[in-house]
Amino acid sequence: MSFVQSVIRPNIRSLEPYRCARDDFKTGLLLDANENTQGPALTSVTEEEELLNLNRYPDPHQLELKEQIVQFRNLNPNEHKTADSQLLSPSNLVLGVGSDESIDMLMRCCCQPGQDKILICPPTYGMYSICAKVNDVGISRVPLQFPGFQLDTDAIVTAVKEDPSIKLMYLTSPGNPTGKLLSVEDVVTISETVAKFWKGFVVIDEAYIDFTPNKTTDGKEYSESVATLTTQYPNLVCLQTLSKSFGLAGIRLGITFCTEELAHYLNSMKYPYNISSLTANVALRATGKDTGLTSMQKFVVQVAEQRDWVLQNLQKLDGIGKNLGGLESNFLLLEILDKDGKPSNEVAQKLYQVLAVDNQVVVRFRGKELNCTGCLRITIGTESENLKLIETFDKCLKQVR
Numbered sequence: 001m002s003f004v005q006s007v008i009r010p011n012i013r014s015l016e017p018y019r020c021a022r023d024d025f026k027t028g029l030l031l032d033a034n035e036n037t038q039g040p041a042l043t044s045v046t047e048e049e050e051l052l053n054l055n056r057y058p059d060p061h062q063l064e065l066k067e068q069i070v071q072f073r074n075l076n077p078n079e080h081k082t083a084d085s086q087l088l089s090p091s092n093l094v095l096g097v098g099s100d101e102s103i104d105m106l107m108r109c110c111c112q113p114g115q116d117k118i119l120i121c122p123p124t125y126g127m128y129s130i131c132a133k134v135n136d137v138g139i140s141r142v143p144l145q146f147p148g149f150q151l152d153t154d155a156i157v158t159a160v161k162e163d164p165s166i167k168l169m170y171l172t173s174p175g176n177p178t179g180k181l182l183s184v185e186d187v188v189t190i191s192e193t194v195a196k197f198w199k200g201f202v203v204i205d206e207a208y209i210d211f212t213p214n215k216t217t218d219g220k221e222y223s224e225s226v227a228t229l230t231t232q233y234p235n236l237v238c239l240q241t242l243s244k245s246f247g248l249a250g251i252r253l254g255i256t257f258c259t260e261e262l263a264h265y266l267n268s269m270k271y272p273y274n275i276s277s278l279t280a281n282v283a284l285r286a287t288g289k290d291t292g293l294t295s296m297q298k299f300v301v302q303v304a305e306q307r308d309w310v311l312q313n314l315q316k317l318d319g320i321g322k323n324l325g326g327l328e329s330n331f332l333l334l335e336i337l338d339k340d341g342k343p344s345n346e347v348a349q350k351l352y353q354v355l356a357v358d359n360q361v362v363v364r365f366r367g368k369e370l371n372c373t374g375c376l377r378i379t380i381g382t383e384s385e386n387l388k389l390i391e392t393f394d395k396c397l398k399q400v401r
């Protein structure tokens with residue numbers, strides 16, 4: 001049995017994927033999928049919608065989109081990529097309805113309900129625990145080190161050594177709510193070390209990775225993303241999304257990068273038409289070389305400039321403490337202080353309420369997360385939104401402290 005087969009559930013191993021009508025014949029008089037041949041029930045259809053044939057099921061494989069995504073990710077591989085390891089190909093990809101589906105799909109693929117566990121490193125993204133609960137999967141927690149929010153590599157290795165029911169670890173880089181890029185060295189060390197004894201996958205959730213600048217060594221640009229390393233480490237899985245840097249949260253497109261073998265099993269279990277024609281159309285435009293990619297890269301630069309400006313200006317105000325998180329994402333994690341200069345959940349919560357209810361400025365209270373006492377998570381807005389944010393913060397802080 002291969003490594004991948006030894007991790008996934010036996011019922012997924014033996015799954016025969018659903019065969020779509022379009023897998024058999026693509027052209028001709030297509031009367032094989034019980035679609036409505038009259039057309040979409042819309043009073044008007046734009047030229048673009050017309051071309052999408054919305055009365056027809058979408059392409060279940062999305063090869064063109066996958067090809068475009070791998071071309072982009074292969075451009076700047078990770079520094080740890082060895083010359084003999086393969087570049088990403090479309091067969092390393094699985095597309096999902098946002099990375100939320102990717103997170104869930106991996107759990108359903110690998111974790112036996114009522115028996116297996118995932119490992120997470122709090123403070124972290126809330127959906128891992130929610131998916132675990134829904135799937136009746138246990139949770140093992142190894143907190144991020146504090147301060148710094150980096151991985152406790154020894155504790156993670158020990159946890160999976162001592163508990164073979166752990167099948168997946170979800171590590172978030174950059175983290176949410178931490179905004180910190182995890183050390184790629186740590187990720188590689190963990191992947192290499194646990195591969196010697198553990199039947200499980202190291203999943204790196206890179207929802208915010210494009211906000212992290214590439215690294216330049218000897219004139220060459222390397223990405224901090226581990227996506228390209230998934231062909232090198234069979235136990236490494238990387239999740240990305242178009243919801244953040246691409247500004248396309250509304251289309252719901254998540255991407256899993258992994259070995260061809262795991263991608264085969266994940267693609268076998270997904271709903272055949274999970275990516276709609278509308279989503280695929282927009283995603284193709286967004287990941288195209290001279291179109292969407294250029295805009296995405298421009299956004300990333302603007303967000304970084306605005307993030308520094310917001311941080312500088314917020315920190316001039318009385319009652320704002322440290323930025324506990326990193327500067328590798330599109331948000332800040334800021335401490336709100338009481339009169340004595342101590343981070344305070346009470347003041348932060350009051351501020352959060354007054355900002356949202358009386359001033360329609362909505363940020364996220366994160367003070368209940370591990371090692372985030374008194375923290376608000378603030379997404380970076382446009383220049384005018386950020387101006388309003390600073391003014392309103394100033395006014396409301398005076399009100400609540």
Ligand SMILES: Cc1ncc(COP(=O)(O)O)c(C=O)c1O
Pocket residue numbers: 097098099100101125172175176205207240241242243249253254
């Ligand atoms: C770390 C992390 N992963 C995944 C997601 C979900 O992304 P998507 O919109 O692709 O489902 C989020 C959304 O906030 C996130 O913060």
